[in-house]
Each structure stands twice: as structure tokens, then as C-alpha cells.
Amino acid sequence: MYNFTFHNPTKVHFGKDxxxxxxxxxxxxxxxxVTYGGGxxxxxxxxxxxxxxxxxxxxxxxxxxxxxxxxxxxMKALPIIEEHEIDYILAVGGGSVVDGxxxxxAAACYKGEDPWDILAGSGQITQALPLxxxxxxxATGSESNAAAVVTRDQDKLSFxxxxxxxxxxxxxxxxxxxxxxxxxxxxxxxxxxxxxEQYLTYPVNAxxxxxxxxxxxxxxxxxxxxxxxxxxxxxxxxNLMWCATVALNGLLGAGVPQDWSTHMIGHExxxxxxxxxxxTLAIVLPAVMKVRKEQKQEKLLQYAENVWGITDGDADRKIxxxxxxTEAFFKQMQMxxxxxxxxxxxxxxxxxxxxxxxxxxxxLSERRDMGLNVSRQVLEAALA
Amino acid sequence: MYNFTFHNPTKVHFGKDxxxxxxxxxxxxxxxxVTYGGGxxxxxxxxxxxxxxxxxxxxxxxxxxxxxxxxxxxMKALPIIEEHEIDYILAVGGGSVVDGxxxxxAAACYKGEDPWDILAGSGQITQALPLxxxxxxxATGSESNAAAVVTRDQDKLSFxxxxxxxxxxxxxxxxxxxxxxxxxxxxxxxxxxxxxEQYLTYPVNAxxxxxxxxxxxxxxxxxxxxxxxxxxxxxxxxNLMWCATVALNGLLGAGVPQDWSTHMIGHExxxxxxxxxxxTLAIVLPAVMKVRKEQKQEKLLQYAENVWGITDGDADRKIxxxxxxTEAFFKQMQMxxxxxxxxxxxxxxxxxxxxxxxxxxxxLSERRDMGLNVSRQVLEAALA
Numbered sequence: 221m222y223n224f225t226f227h228n229p230t231k232v233h234f235g236k237d238x239x240x241x242x243x244x245x246x247x248x249x250x251x252x253x254v255t256y257g258g259g260x261x262x263x264x265x266x267x268x269x270x271x272x273x274x275x276x277x278x279x280x281x282x283x284x285x286x287x288x289x290x291x292x293x294x295m296k297a298l299p300i301i302e303e304h305e306i307d308y309i310l311a312v313g314g315g316s317v318v319d320g321x322x323x324x325x326a327a328a329c330y331k332g333e334d335p336w337d338i339l340a341g342s343g344q345i346t347q348a349l350p351l352x353x354x355x356x357x358x359a360t361g362s363e364s365n366a367a368a369v370v371t372r373d374q375d376k377l378s379f380x381x382x383x384x385x386x387x388x389x390x391x392x393x394x395x396x397x398x399x400x401x402x403x404x405x406x407x408x409x410x411x412x413x414x415x416x417e418q419y420l421t422y423p424v425n426a427x428x429x430x431x432x433x434x435x436x437x438x439x440x441x442x443x444x445x446x447x448x449x450x451x452x453x454x455x456x457x458x459n460l461m462w463c464a465t466v467a468l469n470g471l472l473g474a475g476v477p478q479d480w481s482t483h484m485i486g487h488e489x490x491x492x493x494x495x496x497x498x499x500t501l502a503i504v505l506p507a508v509m510k511v512r513k514e515q516k517q518e519k520l521l522q523y524a525e526n527v528w529g530i531t532d533g534d535a536d537r538k539i540x541x542x543x544x545x546t547e548a549f550f551k552q553m554q555m556x557x558x559x560x561x562x563x564x565x566x567x568x569x570x571x572x573x574x575x576x577x578x579x580x581x582x583x584l585s586e587r588r589d590m591g592l593n594v595s596r597q598v599l600e601a602a603l604a
Numbered sequence: 605m606y607n608f609t610f611h612n613p614t615k616v617h618f619g620k621d622x623x624x625x626x627x628x629x630x631x632x633x634x635x636x637x638v639t640y641g642g643g644x645x646x647x648x649x650x651x652x653x654x655x656x657x658x659x660x661x662x663x664x665x666x667x668x669x670x671x672x673x674x675x676x677x678x679m680k681a682l683p684i685i686e687e688h689e690i691d692y693i694l695a696v697g698g699g700s701v702v703d704g705x706x707x708x709x710a711a712a713c714y715k716g717e718d719p720w721d722i723l724a725g726s727g728q729i730t731q732a733l734p735l736x737x738x739x740x741x742x743a744t745g746s747e748s749n750a751a752a753v754v755t756r757d758q759d760k761l762s763f764x765x766x767x768x769x770x771x772x773x774x775x776x777x778x779x780x781x782x783x784x785x786x787x788x789x790x791x792x793x794x795x796x797x798x799x800x801e802q803y804l805t806y807p808v809n810a811x812x813x814x815x816x817x818x819x820x821x822x823x824x825x826x827x828x829x830x831x832x833x834x835x836x837x838x839x840x841x842x843n844l845m846w847c848a849t850v851a852l853n854g855l856l857g858a859g860v861p862q863d864w865s866t867h868m869i870g871h872e873x874x875x876x877x878x879x880x881x882x883x884t885l886a887i888v889l890p891a892v893m894k895v896r897k898e899q900k901q902e903k904l905l906q907y908a909e910n911v912w913g914i915t916d917g918d919a920d921r922k923i924x925x926x927x928x929x930t931e932a933f934f935k936q937m938q939m940x941x942x943x944x945x946x947x948x949x950x951x952x953x954x955x956x957x958x959x960x961x962x963x964x965x966x967x968l969s970e971r972r973d974m975g976l977n978v979s980r981q982v983l984e985a986a987l988a
Contacts, residue, residue: 221842223619228612234859235607427823427843428850435815443811458605459811462859466812471855475618475846 221426224475230364231388234462236454238390239266242273242310245352245388250308252279253301255321257313259283264398266356270312280304282324285313288490288497289320291336291372297324301349309351311386314403315360315410318353322368322384325349339370339377348383356395358461359407359498361414361468363389369487374575376491391465393457401448405553406498408444411464412437412549413482413501420509420519421477421586433472434526439463441527445552481584482508485595488575495562502555503562507602509543511594515587560604569599605810608859614748615772618846620838622774623650626657626694629736629772634692636663637685639705641697643667648782650740654696664688666708669697672874672881673704675720675756681708685733693735695770698787699744699794702737703752706768709733723754723761732767740779742845743791743882745798745852747773753871758959760875775849777841785832789937790882792828795848796821796933797885801864802857804893804903805970810860817856818910823847825911829936861970866892868968869979872959879946886939887946891986893927895978899971944988953983 233241246252254270261267282297300306306328311321325348327335337343353363362368366385369378399407419433440463446456466472485508486500495503513520517535524530524542533541547557556562573596576582584590617625630636638654645651666681684690690712695705709732711719721727737747746752750769753762783791803817824847830840850856869892870884879887897904901919908914908926917925931941940946957980960966968974 221619221839221846223617223622225615225617225625227615231609231611233607233609235605238607241609425839425843427827428820428846431819431823432816435819436812439811439815455605455809459809462605462812466855471850 221424221429221475222477226470226474227382228364228385228470230386230469232364232391232465233388234391235458236392236394238392239269239354240273241388241390242270242352242354246274246277246308246310248276250277251304251306252277252308252310253282253297253304253306253324254279254310254312255282255285255297255317255324256311257283257285257287257317260398261312261356264395266312266354266395270310270354279310280306285317285320287316288369288371288376289316289323291370294320294323294327294370295335298328301328307349309349310354311351312354312356314355314357314407315362318355318360318362318386319368319370321351322348322362323370325351325384326381336372338379339372339375345379345381345383348381351384351386353386353389354395355389355391355461357399357403357407358391358396358464359410361411361465363391364465364469371491374491375579376487377579389465391461393454393461396457396461397452401554402496404444404447404451405555406496407464408440408447408460408553409502409550409555410498411467412440413498413505414468415472416505417479417482418473418476420516420523421479422516423518423522424476426476429472429474429476430522432466436463436467436472437527441549444549448553477586479586481590481595481598484581484584485572485576485598488572488579491575492571493562493564493568499556499562502550502557503559503602504598506543506547506550506557507598509546510601511598512585512590513539515585515589558604559599559602566600566603569596572599605808605859606861610854610858611766612748612769612854614770614853616748616775616849617772618775619842620776620778622776623653623738624657625772625774626654626736626738627660630658630661630692630694632660634661635688635690636661636692636694637666637681637688637690638663638694638696639666639669639681639701639708640695641667641669641671641701644782645696645740648779650696650738650779654694654738663694664690669701669704671700672753672755672760673700673707675754678704678707678711678754679719682712685712691733693733694738695735696738696740698739698741699746702739702744702746702770703754705735706732706746706752707754709735709768710763710765720756722763723756723759729763729765729767732765735768735770737770737773738779739773739775739845741783741787741791742775742780742848743794745795745849747775748849748853755875758875759963760871761963773849775845777838777845780841780845781836785938786880788828788831788835789939790880791848792824792831792844792937793886793934793939794882795851796824797866797882797889798852799856800889801866802860802862804900804907805861805863806900807902807906808860813856813858813860814906816850820847820851820856821911825933828933832937863970865968865974865979865982868965869956869960869982872956872963875959876955877946877948877952883940883946886934886941887943887986888982890927890931890934890941891982893930894985895982896969896974897923899969899973942988943983943986950984950987953980956983
């Protein structure tokens with residue numbers, strides 16, 4: 221096991237009707253900006269619960285944060301924060317709303333010229349407004365970690381800062397019962413690939429981390445399809461919701477190598493073609509598994525045996541079966557698994573590689589040995 | 605899954621030579637009291653590492669905190685704190701030192717007449733000195749939770765307060781290489797039973813918590829004996845150390861029923877006869893499993909199948925085999941598993957039951973249905 225520092229100060233309130241905890245978590249004299257996305261919270265009762273919990277608090281609203289939140293949209297929150305002297309952000313939604321709200325919380329306190337510099341890498345976050353979360357779409361884990369992804373034009377970039385680690389997060393599985401099949405599939409596969417990025421590398425004898433990763437993968441595999449088949453089953457949603465949070469709260473990645481090449485390549489698919497984040501992961505991961513079979517052999521075998529229970533055949537056969545099973549699972553979750561499934565052909569590859577180059581992604585993977593030529597091989601393996 | 609709140613703000617620095625992190629974690633103007641136990645840290649190099657990390661800091665020392673730390677000993681720290689205006693506690697040792705230091709941190713700020721009231725239940729903790737930990741014996745999980753156990757005469761009592769949740773904990777597996785076989789065995793079995801108290805209850809479909817508990821139990825079963833056989837294996841110690849911390853950092857117990865009857869009964873064995881805490885657990889748990897077989901049947905069966913991989917026989921047979929395996933594992937860790945093994949006979953039982961009654965332990969277990977008569981049955985089942 222590698223040395224690590226693990227620190228996750230987010231307080232999680234999990235379960236039915238936990239939104240009422242807002243009243244205790246946010247100081248009564250706070251001036252709150254409630255941030256949200258397309259407005260589904262006003263139709264499904266979540267907004268009403270929040271308004272009821274915040275009686276006696278002062279709050280304003282900022283809606284319209286889109287999936288893959290954009291700089292242009294998020295920057296519109298800053299004048300509202302300035303005008304009303306907002307000192308607390310309450311993000312209500314899924315990972316995009318939470319990520320966007322992290323950017324808003326940091327940008328509101330940023331002293332430099334343009335807060336985009338935070339994402340471009342030249343700007344430092346030294347403070348941020350405190351941030352609470354009401355999560356309505358389990359997927360990204362952003363509700364209890366320090367990372368965020370924001371898009372400007374064709375740049376989809378990320379930042380990490382302890383200053384934007386949410387103070388608290390309310391996770392009520394009841395709020396997830398109205399998600400669409402597409403949102404369910406995206407959420408399950410997003411969490412799945414988060415785990416794989418921290419697990420499918422090379423072994424360092426980190427037994428707790430490996431066993432926890434395998435546990436969560438197996439739960440997603442068993443419960444994901446149930447959420448599609450029985451969308452009103454509370455227990456299924458509760459287990460998926462907690463799974464997705466723990467998948468990226470720092471516990472699995474502590475003391476182990478991490479990959480994230482699937483994410484980096486996937487981000488370019490979203491940036492250039494607007495493909496849902498999780499769907500890009502479902503397309504890229506199987507190709508990474510195939511192209512990086514040699515480098516990841518030990519962990520691929522462990523994955524085959526421990527997650528899929530594959531016992532027949534030699535190592536090569538087991539690994540191939542595990543990759544096939546992964547693809548079948550993604551398809552079961554109604555995901556595309558090839559570029560062809562989202563109507564992209566061989567002519568799309570050059571642009572992705574150029575984007576990776578422009579974003580400094582010349583050395584991806586846990587070994588930093590995955591150059592642009594290997595990323596090209598991955599994209600080609602993902603074609604059809 | 606039940607509703608829960610999970611909040612663990614302790615920052616963990618894990619790995620080789622992490623003691624140097626002290627320099628960054630403790631404010632440079634703090635007046636620190638370094639608390640420790642019998643003084644092994646002065647012989648094994650840990651004290652020297654701490655002194656080196658704290659160059660430039662002001663610190664005083666308070667040694668002599670014993671296993672099952674006593675009120676009488678701990679109260680002696682208070683005049684030192686007052687005299688030197690101590691404002692930071694750094695606990696260096698195992699669970700007893702950490703627990704004792706939590707009591708010191710709270711007692712130093714206690715406004716009532718006698719801080720024992722914190723344990724007796726009539727005193728409230730409203731503040732405590734900040735507490736950091738350098739852990740040298742993985743076992744209790746106290747380094748990243750809010751609980752502590754303190755003994756006065758024949759009263760071994762516990763308290764829980766977020767104010768004593770350690771700010772940070774340094775876990776360097778190298779510091780554990782000099783532990784005795786007895787300390788290794790105690791640590792592994794203590795962690796094992798912590799997990800069982802949160803797992804061996806009744807199912808509430810909490811898949812993450814169950815799978816994590818089973819993962820940790822299997823790691824303790826495989827790695828515990830290796831620590832005895834190959835005491836210089838860093839990886840073995842690292843996995844055990846992280847296991848013991850995660851075993852009681854709140855993650856496994858979130859959203860599930862919890863038992864703790866083995867601990868409550870075990871505490872009386874320590875209070876009356878000075879038996880090592882973990883050894884009392886190794887004696888009591890198998891008896892609890894036998895006496896509470898009916899109430900715990902579903903989880904016992906799950907334990908048999910998922911932790912021990914038992915597939916043969918009917919439910920009853922599987923459970924009996926799992927209990928036998930548990931006992932064999934404890935024996936392999938050089939533990940007593942019966943009262944007879946620590947030279948106690950049937951005449952000891954009345955006094956334990958009287959102690960439980962005196963301490964208000966009339967309704968133990970996850971169902972609060974375990975009266976004094978059932979605790980007596982457990983003690984009788986533990987005799988020989």
C-alpha cells in the first residue's frame with residue numbers, strides 16, 4: 221500500500237425525509253443561494269421540502285445549471301452573489317449542479333482577473349463560500365469530495381480544492397424515484413467507472429481498498445438493473461445512492477495508484493459532441509481494458525475472478541470474459557458501448573486526439589505511459 | 605437501510621514516516637501535552653520522531669496512561685494542563701492512550717464539579733481541547749471516532765462526543781512492528797469484534813455496509829495469523845492497521861442496527877478481573893453467537909456463507925460451523941475463548957450480572973431484548 225492522506229469532512233445525512241436537516245446545518249443568519257438545474261426539483265416536491273426546511277432563513281435562487289455545467293452559465297451567478305451578499309451556497313441536484321456550484325463558490329471568492337484560470341491551472345483557490353448539497357441523482361460522488369468539472373466551449377476541465385469540499389450533503393433516496401431510465405443508467409455506470417479508475421491499475425497489496433472496490437462493483441452490477449426493472453424500490457435506490465457516494469469519497473483511492481484515462485478521453489467526447497458523461501465512459505472503458513490488457517493484466521484477472529466470479533479458462537480467457545461481461549452490463553444499463561452507437565466513425569478520432577494534446581493529456585494512466593498514440597489506439601478500439 | 609448521519613472529520617496520514625506530518629497539523633504556537641502509556645515509545649524510536657517533528661513547538665509530557673485507562677491516572681493530567689496553559693493534546697499510543705486522552709481533553713474544559721459525571725451520564729461535554737493522535741497499536745479505531753472508555757474502580761464506562769473526535773491521526777505501520785504477540789492478537793480480535801457488533805444483528809438490506817464488514821472480517825482472518833508468523837512484514841501490518849481504523853470509523857455502523865452486548869459484558873470481565881479488553885471479547889462473542897442464535901439467525905447464516913465460505917449443510921449446521929471457525933480463529937490469535945481459559949468458574953457469574961445491573965445494562969443487543977437473565981445465559985455458555 222502506498223502512503224496516503226485521507227480526509228473527508230463532509231457530514232452526510234442519509235435517508236427518508238432528511239432534507240429537513242438543512243434547518244440545522246445552515247446558520248440561521250446565512251444569506252443562501254439555492255442553485256439547481258433544469259427545474260425538475262420544482263415539479264417533484266424537492267424544492268417545496270427545501271423551502272419548508274429553510275423557513276426563517278434568507279435565500280435566493282439560481283437555476284439553469286446544465287449537464288456538463290458551463291463557465292458561461294455559472295458566471296451569471298456571481299452578480300447575484302455580489303448584489304445580495306450571499307455567503308452560503310446550497311446546491312440541489314446531481315453532479316453537474318454540485319460541480320457547477322463548487323465553481324461558483326470558488327469563483328465568488330477568487331481575487332484574480334478571470335476565475336476560469338482556476339480550471340486552466342494558473343489560478344489558485346485560497347477560499348470559497350461554504351457549500352451544502354441536496355443530492356437528487358446518485359452518480360458522481362461530487363457531494364462528498366473536493367473535485368469539480370466545468371466546460372467552456374470545447375474545454376472540459378477539472379479542479380480540486382479542499383475549500384469546495386461540501387460541508388454537508390443530504391442524500392434522500394426518495395428524491396431519486398423520479399429519475400428517468402437514462403439518468404439511472406448514467407448514474408450507475410458513472411459510479412462503476414469511478415471505481416474502476418481507482419481499482420483497475422496494478423496491485424499494491426491494498427486489501428481494504430481492493431475489497432471495498434470489488435464490493436461496490438458487485439452491488440452496482442446486481443442493483444443497477446433492478447433500479448430499471450423496479451423503479452419504485454426504495455432499498456435498491458438507497459443502496460445505489462450510498463454506493464455512488466462511497467465510490468468517490470476518497471476511500472477507494474487512498475493508498476493505491478489511480479488511472480482516470482477513461483475519464484480524460486471521455487471528457488473530449490462530451491466536449492466535442494455533447495455526449496452524456498457516463499455514456500462516454502461506457503464507450504471508452506472497454507476499449508481501455510482491451511488496449512491496456514498487458515499493463516493491467518494482474519488487476520484485470522483479479523477483477524474477473526473477484527467481481528465476476530469467473531473461474532474457467534486461462535488468464536487470457538478470464539480477462540476476455542470479464543471485458544465481455546462489463547460490456548453486457550453496460551448494455552443492460554442501456555448504454556452505448558462503441559463510438560458507432562453514438563453515430564461517430566473513424567473520422568472523429570483525429571479531433572479527439574488533438575483535443576487531448578491541447579489539454580496536456582500526453583501521459584495518461586496510472587503509469588503515465590499512455591501517450592497520444594495509445595489514446596488513439598483506445599479510440600480506434602472503441603469504434604465498432 | 606435505516607436513516608443515518610455519517611460524519612468523520614479526522615484527517616488520516618497513513619504510511620511510512622508520516623509522523624513528520626505533525627509539524628503541519630499542529631499550530632506552531634500551540635502548547636502541546638504529549639500523552640502516552642508505559643513508555644515503549646521512548647525505546648522504539650517513536651518518541652524521537654515526534655520530538656523531531658515538533659521542533660519549534662512547545663510541548664510537555666504526560667506518560668503512564670495504563671491499559672483500560674483509569675480516572676485516577678487521567679485526572680493527574682489536569683494540573684499540568686492548567687499550569688502550562690496547554691491547548692492541544694497529542695496522544696501517542698494505542699486505544700487506551702487515545703481514549704484516556706479524549707477524557708483528558710474533555711475534562712480540561714469541563715465546567716461541572718467532577719468530570720467523572722461525563723461517564724456517569726449526568727455531565728455534558730460542550731467543548732474539549734483539540735486532539736491529535738499518533739497511533740502505535742491498531743485495534744480500537746479510537747483514532748478516528750468520537751468514543752472513549754474510562755475505568756474508575758470497578759466501573760468501566762464509555763462516552764461519545766463530537767468534541768473529542770481527533771483532528772488528525774498519524775498511522776505509520778512501521779511503529780507496529782515492535783508489538784508483542786499478545787498485542788497483535790488483542791488488536792486483531794478487538795477490530796474483529798468491533799465489526800461483528802455492527803454486522804451480526806439482523807438484515808436491513810444495507811448492502812454496502814454488509815459487504816464492507818465481510819471484507820474486513822476476511823482480511824483480519826487472513827492477515828492476523830500472518831502478523832504473528834511474519835512479524836516484520838510491512839504490508840501485513842499496513843493492511844491490519846487500516847482495517848482496524850475503518851472497522852470503527854462510523855462507516856460500517858451507518859444505517860444498520862448495532863449490538864455491542866459482547867462489549868458491555870466484556871467490560872465487566874475487565875473491570876472485575878483486569879482481563880485484557882480483547883480477551884474478554886474473544887470469550888464473550890462465541891457465547892453470544894450461541895445463545896442468540898435464533899435472534900441472529902439470518903445474519904449468522906450470511907456470516908457463515910460470505911465470510912467463511914461455508915456451503916455444506918443446512919442453516920443450523922452452517923451457523924455452528926461458522927461459530928467453530930470463529931473460535932478456532934481466536935485461538936489461532938492466541939486468545940482465550942472460555943472463562944475457564946482465564947481461570948474463572950461458575951462462581952464468577954453472579955458478580956458479572958450484578959455489575960451489569962449496576963451499570964444499567966438491563967436491555968442489551970440490537971433489539972434491546974437481552975435482559976440480565978440472557979446475559980447470565982451468555983456468561984454460562986462461556987464457562988468451559
